[in-house]
Amino acid sequence: MNIIETHSLGKSYGTTKALHDCNLAIPEGHVAALVGPNGAGKSTLLNLAVGLAAPTSGELSVLGGYRAGSLPALDGIGFVAQDTPLYKNLSAADMLHLTRNLNRHFDQAYAEARLAELGIPQKRKAGKLSGGQQAQLALTLALARRPRLLVLDEPVAMLDPIARHDFMATVLTAATDDGVSVLLSSHVLAELERVADYLIMMSLGRIQVAGEVDDLLAGHRVLTGPTAEAGRYDERTVVHVRGGDAQAHLLVRSTADDPVPRGWEAHPVGLEELALAYLREPGAAALPGPVPSWDADPAEMTR
Amino acid sequence: MAIGQRDSDRVGAQNSPIEFRLDPASGVPTYLQLVHQVEHALRLGYLKPGDQLPKVRDVVASLAINPNTVSKAYRELETKGLIVGRPGQGTFILATLSQVALPELTGLRRSLRGWLAKADTAGLDESGISALVASELRGFYERRSGSRSSAPSGETEGVA
Numbered sequence: 001m002n003i004i005e006t007h008s009l010g011k012s013y014g015t016t017k018a019l020h021d022c023n024l025a026i027p028e029g030h031v032a033a034l035v036g037p038n039g040a041g042k043s044t045l046l047n048l049a050v051g052l053a054a055p056t057s058g059e060l061s062v063l064g065g066y067r068a069g070s071l072p073a074l075d076g077i078g079f080v081a082q083d084t085p086l087y088k089n090l091s092a093a094d095m096l097h098l099t100r101n102l103n104r105h106f107d108q109a110y111a112e113a114r115l116a117e118l119g120i121p122q123k124r125k126a127g128k129l130s131g132g133q134q135a136q137l138a139l140t141l142a143l144a145r146r147p148r149l150l151v152l153d154e155p156v157a158m159l160d161p162i163a164r165h166d167f168m169a170t171v172l173t174a175a176t177d178d179g180v181s182v183l184l185s186s187h188v189l190a191e192l193e194r195v196a197d198y199l200i201m202m203s204l205g206r207i208q209v210a211g212e213v214d215d216l217l218a219g220h221r222v223l224t225g226p227t228a229e230a231g232r233y234d235e236r237t238v239v240h241v242r243g244g245d246a247q248a249h250l251l252v253r254s255t256a257d258d259p260v261p262r263g264w265e266a267h268p269v270g271l272e273e274l275a276l277a278y279l280r281e282p283g284a285a286a287l288p289g290p291v292p293s294w295d296a297d298p299a300e301m302t303r
Numbered sequence: 304m305a306i307g308q309r310d311s312d313r314v315g316a317q318n319s320p321i322e323f324r325l326d327p328a329s330g331v332p333t334y335l336q337l338v339h340q341v342e343h344a345l346r347l348g349y350l351k352p353g354d355q356l357p358k359v360r361d362v363v364a365s366l367a368i369n370p371n372t373v374s375k376a377y378r379e380l381e382t383k384g385l386i387v388g389r390p391g392q393g394t395f396i397l398a399t400l401s402q403v404a405l406p407e408l409t410g411l412r413r414s415l416r417g418w419l420a421k422a423d424t425a426g427l428d429e430s431g432i433s434a435l436v437a438s439e440l441r442g443f444y445e446r447r448s449g450s451r452s453s454a455p456s457g458e459t460e461g462v463a
Contacts, residue, residue, distance in 0.1 A: 031369050169367040176363045176370040195366045
């Protein structure tokens with residue numbers, strides 16, 4: 001079952017195309033990371049997925065075929081928006097009360113147990129909680145709705161390292177215990193290797209990379225060798241080139257079984273290095289299945 | 304670093320003699336770091352047959368890592384015959400890692416020391432020696448696994 005599936009999805013705001021021809025099929029059971037520069041369309045895609053906005057073109061279904069924004073879709077998706085918004089003047093207990101009354105399902109006992117475990121006093125006003133506690137409260141509200149998909153927009157951007165670690169531990173524990181699928185956008189590349197097992201990269205309103213992390217890492221290598229010979233590589237397989245006058249590093253789409261030319265060394269690539277390379281090459285793409293219709297140079301496409 | 308050491312984390316860890324750690328700078332994939340740590344603990348005797356490994360949930364909670372990563376590490380260890388998962392109970396150490404017999408190990412150690420002295424005399428410093436050893440070690444196993452996996456395809460090419 002695909003937790004999110006899009007076909008030629010597009011979203012325009014006036015004449016601005018925020019999303020363009022996006023094709024995605026994220027299987028359930030993953031912690032999927034959504035990565036891309038500011039303005040790439042990440043928040044737009046998340047807002048469409050949770051039903052806060054409607055597509056301009058194309059299709060988007062969630063939880064195995066429900067239209068985004070439909071009642072079963074709303075019930076089955078928990079969303080924590082950027083900056084974990086809360087009513088600052090309401091106490092934690094009042095936030096639970098409010099959320100319980102605004103939703104068809106709300107597990108009050110679960111929410112209270114979580115707050116107790118986190119040491120968040122129920123009587124304290126949300127605005128008086130620490131940043132980490134506010135984020136945890138917002139997360140608790142989303143999880144207590146017992147969603148099948150948890151969507152998080154830049155959840156840890158404002159948190160200190162310990163709060164960030166504890167927040168992600170909560171998210172991942174929910175994924176372990178309840179099998180909740182997770183889709184989160186993040187700029188913290190260094191953390192993704194630990195957290196995500198599915199990667200979606202966006203650039204210029206399009207999907208640039210999508211796939212299971214293991215497959216992506218197995219399908220890319222870094223080749224190091226003399227700069228003078230760097231040109232011999234097929235342009236279609238080279239994602240990114242770094243190097244000086246003498247030595248060059250090529251990130252290429254290639255598996256460990258592919259032969260390495262004499263004088264060159266092949267290294268496996270890490271997720272952060274892979275993501276950085278694609279961020280620096282907005283025109284490159286690594287997508288499964290049929291290639292979407294790109295305006296870009298065909299040499300930059302992949303199979 | 305005492306990160307994420309809430310009481311809930313510690314409860315599960317009591318069941319296992321070891322706790323995992325992660326080195327993000329190592330460049331080693333997370334699941335392999337877990338595999339290596341179990342193997343290392345087996346070699347050094349921290350883990351014995353019958354011991355329990357930390358529960359997946361506890362590893363996830365204390366390291367904030369993807370549960371599939373932990374499962375993958377445990378699957379790998381299970382494939383190697385080192386551990387066994389018992390549904391509803393947990394994951395347990397099955398075998399100990401076969402060690403080289405002590406006299407043999409002493410001999411290997413002695414010849415390595417001799418080589419190290421030669422490298423030192425030749426002018427290599429510590430980092431130079433480690434780089435050389437790491438590179439040769441990698442090359443050695445790559446050649447070995449490479450010659451094993453590519454042999455059949457090489458033969459067919461020869462026939463054609």
